[in-house]
Amino acid sequence: MNTPVPVLQNEDELERVYQVFLDRKPTKTLEIGSMYGGTLYHWLNGTKPGGLVVSVDLMIPQSDPRYQQVAESRQLWQGWAEVARVELSQNDGDSHDPLLINLAEHYAPYDVIFIDGDHSLRGVTADFENYWPMVKPGGLMIFHDISCPDVNEYQIGSGTFWRELVSKGVYVTSSIENTPAAWGFGLIFKPEPISEKFGADVKAVERRTKKGKSK
Numbered sequence: 001m002n003t004p005v006p007v008l009q010n011e012d013e014l015e016r017v018y019q020v021f022l023d024r025k026p027t028k029t030l031e032i033g034s035m036y037g038g039t040l041y042h043w044l045n046g047t048k049p050g051g052l053v054v055s056v057d058l059m060i061p062q063s064d065p066r067y068q069q070v071a072e073s074r075q076l077w078q079g080w081a082e083v084a085r086v087e088l089s090q091n092d093g094d095s096h097d098p099l100l101i102n103l104a105e106h107y108a109p110y111d112v113i114f115i116d117g118d119h120s121l122r123g124v125t126a127d128f129e130n131y132w133p134m135v136k137p138g139g140l141m142i143f144h145d146i147s148c149p150d151v152n153e154y155q156i157g158s159g160t161f162w163r164e165l166v167s168k169g170v171y172v173t174s175s176i177e178n179t180p181a182a183w184g185f186g187l188i189f190k191p192e193p194i195s196e197k198f199g200a201d202v203k204a205v206e207r208r209t210k211k212g213k214s215k
């Protein structure tokens, strides 16, 4: 996939998750953790024209050797949004900060929320708890780095979080994981309210049976 800035993803996994994203024809997307904007670029291009993409991203510290390139990349984002004819709400801050949570809530509900910010176990769990209510019924939340083993040198807790969540057995989940040793996307689908779906089905059955009687 062509991306104008570095994208911190396994190329094949990204292509597969992007296809899932496109199939949902999202009009509102939220990304936590954008860095250079590699995934953000694709969400902007895959969100319906006229739609909205919200980015919440904590800038890396100036001491980080990637700082300059990240700062320059961030200058490109509004231009990408204009070309894609999508509104971009670009927010520098900590996803756990109540101000940022309120800001994201202001635009909710979202068709898709992608979580790729604070990868500590506490961080990713807090993002799930704070942002899952903002996924619309029938929508999707995607986590990155779910293939990470429990014990790893960077203290990444996304894999542990994911395995705990799946083991509860109460969420509708699937994963995109290249083996061996790729990074992995975890997908959680929020069901539509059952009563509404059933109501629609009953009307369809009634229409069919009335037709049947009049013949």
Ligand SMILES: C[S@@+](CC[C@H](N)C(=O)[O-])C[C@H]1O[C@@H](n2cnc3c(N)ncnc32)[C@H](O)[C@@H]1O
Pocket: 006, 007, 008, 009, 032, 033, 034, 035, 036, 037, 038, 039, 040, 056, 057, 058, 059, 060, 093, 094, 095, 096, 116, 117, 118, 119, 123
């Ligand atoms: C792995 S990078 C994102 C990569 C990007 N999604 C991509 O695939 O190209 C993680 C980003 O999340 C940011 N981040 C870390 N903790 C965060 C937090 N609590 N809230 C928001 N962003 C955070 C980091 O500074 C960094 O910019």
